[in-house]
Amino acid sequence: MSEIKVRFAPSPTGPLHIGGARSALFNWLYARRYGGKFIVRIEDTDLDRSSRESEENILSALRWLGLDWDEGIAVGGPNGPYRQTERLDIYDRYAGLLLEKGLAYRCYCSEEELAVQREAQLAAGEMVRYTGKCRDLSPEDCERLEREGRKPVIRFKVPEGGVVTIRDIVRGEVNFDCDGMGDYIIVKSDGIPTYNFAVVVDDHLMGITHVIRAEEHLSNTPRQVLIYQSLGWSVPEFAHVSLILGKDRSKMSKRHGATSIEQYRELGYLPEALVNFLALLGWSPGVEEEIFTLEQLSEQFSLDRVVKSPAVFDLEKLNWLNSHYIKHSPVERIAELAIPFLQQAGYLPGTIDDRVREKVRLVMVAIREYLEYLAQVEQHAAVFFRQPEYNDPEAREVLAREEVPAVFRAVRGKLEETGDQLDEAAAKTLLKKIPKELGLGGKKVYLPLRAALTGRTRGPELHHLLPALGSREVIARLDNALAATGVN
RNA sequence: GGCCCCAUGGUCAAGCGGCCUAAGACACCGCCCUUUCACGGCGGUAACCCGGGUUCGAAUCCCGGUGGGGUCACCA
Numbered sequence: 001m002s003e004i005k006v007r008f009a010p011s012p013t014g015p016l017h018i019g020g021a022r023s024a025l026f027n028w029l030y031a032r033r034y035g036g037k038f039i040v041r042i043e044d045t046d047l048d049r050s051s052r053e054s055e056e057n058i059l060s061a062l063r064w065l066g067l068d069w070d071e072g073i074a075v076g077g078p079n080g081p082y083r084q085t086e087r088l089d090i091y092d093r094y095a096g097l098l099l100e101k102g103l104a105y106r107c108y109c110s111e112e113e114l115a116v117q118r119e120a121q122l123a124a125g126e127m128v129r130y131t132g133k134c135r136d137l138s139p140e141d142c143e144r145l146e147r148e149g150r151k152p153v154i155r156f157k158v159p160e161g162g163v164v165t166i167r168d169i170v171r172g173e174v175n176f177d178c179d180g181m182g183d184y185i186i187v188k189s190d191g192i193p194t195y196n197f198a199v200v201v202d203d204h205l206m207g208i209t210h211v212i213r214a215e216e217h218l219s220n221t222p223r224q225v226l227i228y229q230s231l232g233w234s235v236p237e238f239a240h241v242s243l244i245l246g247k248d249r250s251k252m253s254k255r256h257g258a259t260s261i262e263q264y265r266e267l268g269y270l271p272e273a274l275v276n277f278l279a280l281l282g283w284s285p286g287v288e289e290e291i292f293t294l295e296q297l298s299e300q301f302s303l304d305r306v307v308k309s310p311a312v313f314d315l316e317k318l319n320w321l322n323s324h325y326i327k328h329s330p331v332e333r334i335a336e337l338a339i340p341f342l343q344q345a346g347y348l349p350g351t352i353d354d355r356v357r358e359k360v361r362l363v364m365v366a367i368r369e370y371l372e373y374l375a376q377v378e379q380h381a382a383v384f385f386r387q388p389e390y391n392d393p394e395a396r397e398v399l400a401r402e403e404v405p406a407v408f409r410a411v412r413g414k415l416e417e418t419g420d421q422l423d424e425a426a427a428k429t430l431l432k433k434i435p436k437e438l439g440l441g442g443k444k445v446y447l448p449l450r451a452a453l454t455g456r457t458r459g460p461e462l463h464h465l466l467p468a469l470g471s472r473e474v475i476a477r478l479d480n481a482l483a484a485t486g487v488n
Numbered sequence: 489g490g491c492c493c494c495a496u497g498g499u500c501a502a503g504c505g506g507c508c509u510a511a512g513a514c515a516c517c518g519c520c521c522u523u524u525c526a527c528g529g530c531g532g533u534a535a536c537c538c539g540g541g542u543u544c545g546a547a548u549c550c551c552g553g554u555g556g557g558g559u560c561a562c563c564a
Contacts, residue, residue, distance in 0.1 A: 009564090010564090011563080011564045013563080013564075043564065044564095045563090045564080046563050046564065048563090049563070049564090050564095107562095111561095111562065114561090114562090118561095122489080126489095126490085127489090127490050127491085127560085128489090128490080128560060129490095129560080151562095153562055171492095171493070171494095174492070174493080175492090176491075176492075177491075180490070180491055180492095180560085181491095181560090182560090184561095185561085185562055187562085188562040189562055190562080192562085194561090194562070194563085194564085195563070195564045196564090198564095199564085214558095215492095215493065215494090215557085215558065215559095216557095216558055216559070216564095217558095217559095217564085218492065218493065218558075218559080219491070219492055219493090219558070219559040219560070220559080220564090222492095240493085242493080242494075242557090242558095243557070243558070245556095245557075247499090249556060249557070250556090250557075251557075251558075277500095280500065280501085280513085281500070282500095284500085284501055284502070286502070287502095287512090288502090288511080288512045288513080289512090289513095290500095290512080290513050290514090307500090307501075308493080308494060308495095309493090309494050309495060309501095309557095310493090310494065310495095310556085310557060310558090311499090311500065311501090312498095312499060312500075313499095313500095314498095314499045314500060314514065314515085316499075316514055316515055317499070317500065317513075317514045317515080318514095319514090320513085320514055320515085321514090323527095327527075367526095369526055369527045369528095370525085370526060370527090435523090441523070442523040443523045443524095444523090445523090446523060446524075447523080447524070450524065456524090456525090457524060457525085458524045458525035458526085459524070459525060459526090460524095460525085460526085461522095461524090461525095461526095462524090
């Protein structure tokens with residue numbers, strides 16, 4: 001069998017959608033798994049809605065996810081150009097061919113006329129489709145209509161009484177009656193091809209062997225197959241993957257919350273978490289393991305383990321995966337990623353030096369286990385950058401205990417000995433010594449200490465808290481806490 | 489409404505005729521760890537849409553129903 005070639009062909013009408021990202025991922029994985037090629041092509045034939053900005057956004061989202069492509073937009077290749085609006089002459093050629101062979105014809109019906117007709121069909125309970133009014137127009141008719149100033153579209157002549165059978169890798173055999181289709185438009189009146197036509201020409205010319213895409217395209221597939229056949233081209237393999245649904249089980253849309261890769265990126269989700277999550281939505285590895293890198297996925301992915309039924313997007317599971325990756329990545333990386341969020345929260349200056357970077361690292365050591373996504377640092381890191389308020393009743397109660405001043409004096413003494421060498425190990429030994437030396441239970445030492453440092457009775461480990469705050473700040477907070485609770 | 493797809497716990501899903509008194513994960517609950525919370529470990533609650541067939545035997549195959557979804561554009 002010849003080399004596998006797949007593609008992701010987004011239309012640049014908005015940011016990369018979760019569903020689009022999964023399609024891209026599946027294609028990429030399939031190519032990598034079987035040593036094939038992955039192409040990215042831009043389907044921008046909708047002139048009104050397409051934009052270069054969206055195109056850029058989509059490409060950068062793909063790169064961010066780690067999905068690179070062997071051929072296509074921005075990287076070039078032997079089958080370019082890879083933007084459909086730059087291939088108009090190619091579509092013209094094949095539309096002309098179809099016209100010549102009598103497999104397509106010009107239609108002069110106006111959009112208004114068509115709308116009226118559609119209404120009538122709907123009202124009569126009939127199938128909504130083009131009636132074929134212009135099918136047998138004579139050249140003279142055409143000339144007359146053009147003189148009236150009408151701009152024709154080109155319609156594909158759907159064979160009557162035919163059946164198109166699609167062999168879909170995930171769905172099996174699916175049949176469609178041609179009679180339900182109506183002659184569909186392949187070239188719009190402005191000369192731009194429609195999706196159903198351009199996609200076929202491009203997929204064929206680019207040598208695509210497998211079309212892996214979302215299920216919403218399934219009902220378009222017979223129209224495309226008809227075009228392959230009429231042009232004498234071989235039909236690629238199809239694999240229609242079920243849709244990703246929102247919580248209410250309808251197609252994912254903005255009202256379901258964040259739907260673009262960009263949004264998740266901005267909230268501080270890691271690309272590997274998104275990739276891992278998306279891979280598991282609609283595909284199953286068949287083993288109990290759930291954590292996979294892109295690389296591992298590309299070794300295991302196969303279309304025969306793609307699930308047929310639609311999948312509900314489960315944010316809870318994404319959060320779990322993301323928190324997993326936050327906890328298991330090198331903390332330096334997490335700290336680096338957290339910086340913009342900390343800046344946005346107003347905790348950090350615009351420019352970061354090594355001292356700040358180290359502080360952030362210590363903060364992230366302390367709090368990363370609390371995070372589902374990085375934007376949550378705003379609440380969890382506050383204690384490291386803002387003075388505690390000491391208005392929590394529980395904390396106040398703890399700080400008011402009689403042994404507290406003595407405990408703090410002891411801590412202070414130890415800190416002055418330790419000075420700048422307050423790393424995690426030093427903090428641990430220091431913390432261990434205090435109760436012993438004072439002859440107090442741990443609870444009487446640690447709870448007030450925590451309350452003084454954070455203004456609360458719960459939070460990160462003390463041995464993480466101490467290094468992240470630093471000796472000076474710890475001492476200052478000890479004093480502040482006593483002053484604030486009026487015990488001093 | 490026509491056409492098409494789908495149907496295992498709340499969610500993702502394993503299962504492809506006997507191994508199922510149905511895996512695993514998320515979420516939830518409980519216990520343990522921890523002189524905090526969380527993390528982590530252990531355990532628990534919870535599912536084969538309904539009705540007919542086929543078969544010695546069906547979550548698995550077939551038919552019907554029901555439910556959900558997609559699609560019916562000069563959008564992709």
